[in-house]
Amino acid sequence: MGIVLMAEGGLMGLCLVPALHFADGTALQIAACAALTIVMGFFLWYRYRRDTLIEDRRMSYLLVVLLWLVLSLFATLPFLATGSTLSFTTAWFEAMSGVTSTGATIFPHVRLLPSSVLLWRSMTQWFGGFGIVLLVLALSPRLGINKYSLYTAEASGADNTGKTAVRTVVTVRRTLSVYLALTVAFIIVLWISGMQLWDAVNLTFTNISSGGFSVNSDSIATITPLQQYILAGAMLLSGVNFTLLYLFFTLKWKQIRHKMDQLNFFLLLCILAVAFVVGTLHWHSGYGWSDAVRLGTVQTVSALTTTGSVVADSTLWWTPATFLLLMLAICGGMAGSTTGGMKVMRVLILLRNSRSIMRNRLHPRVVNPVRLNGGPVSSHITNNVMVIFMVFAMILMVGVMVLMLCGVNATEAIGAAVGCLTGYGPGLGASGGFGSYAHFSSAAMWFCSLLMLLGRLECMTVIVLFLPRFWRR
Numbered sequence: 001m002g003i004v005l006m007a008e009g010g011l012m013g014l015c016l017v018p019a020l021h022f023a024d025g026t027a028l029q030i031a032a033c034a035a036l037t038i039v040m041g042f043f044l045w046y047r048y049r050r051d052t053l054i055e056d057r058r059m060s061y062l063l064v065v066l067l068w069l070v071l072s073l074f075a076t077l078p079f080l081a082t083g084s085t086l087s088f089t090t091a092w093f094e095a096m097s098g099v100t101s102t103g104a105t106i107f108p109h110v111r112l113l114p115s116s117v118l119l120w121r122s123m124t125q126w127f128g129g130f131g132i133v134l135l136v137l138a139l140s141p142r143l144g145i146n147k148y149s150l151y152t153a154e155a156s157g158a159d160n161t162g163k164t165a166v167r168t169v170v171t172v173r174r175t176l177s178v179y180l181a182l183t184v185a186f187i188i189v190l191w192i193s194g195m196q197l198w199d200a201v202n203l204t205f206t207n208i209s210s211g212g213f214s215v216n217s218d219s220i221a222t223i224t225p226l227q228q229y230i231l232a233g234a235m236l237l238s239g240v241n242f243t244l245l246y247l248f249f250t251l252k253w254k255q256i257r258h259k260m261d262q263l264n265f266f267l268l269l270c271i272l273a274v275a276f277v278v279g280t281l282h283w284h285s286g287y288g289w290s291d292a293v294r295l296g297t298v299q300t301v302s303a304l305t306t307t308g309s310v311v312a313d314s315t316l317w318w319t320p321a322t323f324l325l326l327m328l329a330i331c332g333g334m335a336g337s338t339t340g341g342m343k344v345m346r347v348l349i350l351l352r353n354s355r356s357i358m359r360n361r362l363h364p365r366v367v368n369p370v371r372l373n374g375g376p377v378s379s380h381i382t383n384n385v386m387v388i389f390m391v392f393a394m395i396l397m398v399g400v401m402v403l404m405l406c407g408v409n410a411t412e413a414i415g416a417a418v419g420c421l422t423g424y425g426p427g428l429g430a431s432g433g434f435g436s437y438a439h440f441s442s443a444a445m446w447f448c449s450l451l452m453l454l455g456r457l458e459c460m461t462v463i464v465l466f467l468p469r470f471w472r473r
Contacts, residue, residue, distance in 0.1 A: 001070050002048070005041025008071055009034045011123050012078065018198070019116035026114045029081035037074045058470055061461055068453060071128075072096045078120045084113055089442045096449040098124030100456035101338065103212025103308035103425025104416075104448065108436040111217050115198075121213045122205040128456075129209025129238075129338040130179050175242040175336075178249065183208050186234045193227050207234045210338040212308025212425045218434050219310035225294050228311055232298045239266065239305035239333030261373045266304075266334050266344045273328055274300045280321045303328040306340040308425030313433030322428075326415070329424035330396075340423025340455055342392060346385045348372070353382050391459050396421055399451050406444035416440075420451035 013034035019027040075095035076088065085091050090106045097104045098121050107113060110121075183204055190200035199215055203223075206213040214220060220228055237245065244263060247256050278296035281287040287295065298311045303325040314322055332341020349370060356368040369376040399417035404410060415428025416437070426432045430439055437445065454462050464470055 001067060002041045002043070002045030004067055004071055005037050005074060006045065007041075007127075008074055009037030009039075009041055011127060012037055012120065015078065015116040015119045015123070018119050019114070022115040024114040024116060026078075026082045026116045030078060030116050030120075033077040033081050037077065040074075061464055061470075064457065064461055065453075065465060068099065068457065072099045075099055075120075075124050078117055082114055082117055084117050087442075089445050090438075093437065093445045093449050094121070095124065096452050097425070098211070098213065099128040100423060100452040101125045101129040101209045101211040101340070102420060102423045102452045102455070103206070104419055104427075104431070104452070105213065105425075105436050106438045106440075106445070108438055109217050110213075110215065118202060118215050122202040122211075122215075125209045125211030125213055126183070126205040129211055130176065171243060174246045178242045178245050179208070179338075181249070182234070182237060182245075186230065189230055190227060193224070193230060195223065195227055199223075203231060204234065207231050207307055207309055208238050208338070210235065210238050210305050210307045210333070210340065210423065212302070212310075214309065220298075221311050221434070228294060228298050231309060232301045235301050235305045235307045235309070236270070238307070238338045239301075241334045241336035242338075243336055244334075258373055262334050262345045262348060265348045269328075269331065269344065270301065270304055273304060273324060276324060277317075277321050280318045284318045299325065300328065303424065304331065305333045305337075306423045306425075308419070308423075310426060310434060315428055315432040326418050326424075326428075329418060329422045332422060342389065342422075345372075346388065349377060349382060349385045350389060352377075353386070388458065388460060391463065392421075395451070395454060395459055399447070402447055403444055406441055406447060408440065408444055416444075416448060417451065420448045421455040423452070423455050 012030065015030050016027055016034070018024070019030050072092065072095045075098060076091040079085050079091040079094055080088065085094070085106070093104075093106055096102075103125070110118065113121075186204045186208060187197075187200050190204060191197055195203075202213075202215045203220065205211075212219070216222060220231055223231075240263065241259075244256065244259055247259075274297050277300045278292050281292035281296050282289055285292075295312050298309075299314055301307075302309045302311075306329050314325055330341055331347050332343050333339030335343045335345040349372065352370045352372070356370050359366065359368045370382055371377065396417055399421060400410075400413045403413035403416055408416060409429070412427060412429040412431055415426075415432055417427075419425050419427040419431070426435070427437075429435070431437050437448065440448065
């Protein structure tokens with residue numbers, strides 16, 4: 001936690017650059033917040049730096065949840081210190097939304113926020129999208145902690161088969177190198193396209209992390225069509241497995257050929273969804289082909305990758321198109337990416353398992369194993385996927401019910417539960433499109449924050465802490 005807080009404080013200190021450049025009057029507050037965070041982190045690290053030998057797998061789960069909670073707690077400081085919000089509840093909601101790269105916001109007019117706070121919102125999504133624990137492992141690979149269990153406790157959707165502690169650190173460093181390269185590349189491309197450097201930095205941070213925050217109140221609707229397509233490319237790449245991207249960039253084609261099933265399904269799903277949404281916008285909503293292709297492509301990619309960047313208020317589109325976007329958000333991108341949702345790898349395993357079961361109905365004596373990337377998937381993995389799907393569905397249903405009990409109408413409750421649990425962000429009604437969650441009650445905001453944490457850690461890591469067996473010696 002000390003290492004994480006020092007890193008967070010350092011990033012917080014970078015927000016002094018826009019505070020001084022734009023002279024928004026928040027430099028002193030940001031400096032105080034950064035100093036407090038760094039000092040607290042240094043104290044924890046210095047006091048316990050020799051006590052990091054942890055082999056108990058349960059401690060990995062507890063540590064991961066505590067890391068996200070502590071990081072979110074200190075992330076509220078810039079919002080409160082600068083007076084952007086006077087309520088701890090709203091500050092916690094915005095911080096949790098940023099750190100979990102959800103993109104749900106309580107600020108209806110973000111352009112009115114100080115520049116330092118705008119950059120801080122973008123930064124929380126950027127390092128939250130990469131993963132806090134992955135950042136720790138990249139910075140301090142010699143920690144005496146079970147790295148594999150720590151890695152899987154946070155990145156349970158990643159392709160972890162056969163990894164050891166050493167390979168885990170290698171994977172994390174490769175992921176970080178790809179993440180940094182994509183960030184720098186898209187900042188440069190957006191800048192070359194005519195976007196101001198300030199907007200290019202912020203929008204790259206929030207879209208490469210599948211976050212969706214913006215420096216504009218209308219998200220990315222007012223930037224040029226070319227820049228919207230560029231951001232759609234950033235979203236799409238952020239939805240691809242980062243290990244696969246590393247293999248692609250290093251031209252290791254033989255290894256790529258054995259990992260194509262998930263990518264093929266992800267691209268097929270994206271193409272079919274884009275074709276449907278574009279068709280409905282042209283033939284049902286009356287958009288011209290150029291606008292239909294642009295709006296349909298960018299918005300669909302944003303939903304599938306759970307980014308949440310908005311080019312148009314999709315809640316006003318034909319209902320089947322709006323419903324499809326919500327279903328895509330539930331599906332999510334590839335495992336091992338920055339996206340939320342169920343992950344297409346799990347959806348693919350569920351579909352192939354269903355096909356195998358139906359074949360066994362016709363031919364009970366025939367062995368039909370579930371296959372992925374040319375090899376059979378073990379029954380253990382298949383059962384885990386089914387359990388995660390069931391837990392995800394149950395939490396979603398309970399989430400809708402609790403939000404309705406908090407006074408949210410049924411339509412918005414469904415949209416908010418999906419938006420917060422999947423990391424998509426925008427919901428339905430007043431919280432969808434270019435809206436915000438500002439009108440939610442305090443109870444609803446706290447529960448939505450819990451849904452964000454559950455969704456970011458893929459439910460099981462948090463739920464296991466509530467089992468009585470977890471706390472027994």
